[in-house]
Amino acid sequence: MIGKIINTKNLLQTLRSVPVVQGDPEWRCRSWCADALVALERDGQAMGASVLDWRRIEELTRRHVREKIAQGRFDDSWLLVNPKPTWDLWENKEVIA
Incomplete structure (x- = not known):
């Protein structure tokens, strides 16, 4: 967000x-x-x-995805139907794990 x-x-x-x-x-x-x-x-x-700065958005988004990959969030296809990991740039926190 x-x-x-x-x-x-x-x-x-x-x-x-x-x-x-x-x-x-x-x-x-x-x-x-x-x-x-x-x-x-x-x-x-x-x-x-x-937050409308593309460089900041892209950097933080890529980092968040890397963290989720490292946690195994995308390892099993059944996990893909769960709520998607979402980072709130405005509040600077994860809102959906």
Whole structure:
């Protein structure tokens, strides 16, 4: 979780305006995520208290996933139907183990 949505209309409008790049082998879905966060920050009306820094989000998310892998969270397929491990960047804590 990265923050609180305060204006759903602005959120949807802003996210819909972020282009999906075609024909560029260097472009990835994570590129879209970074661009979307920049667009949300520029909009300034869709999100309340939030963390919109892509580098911080990616770094913390990768660390959280590494920890869950080390704990064996994804070792058995039956675990995949359980609630997914979720880190709340806004509160800086795990909210679903």
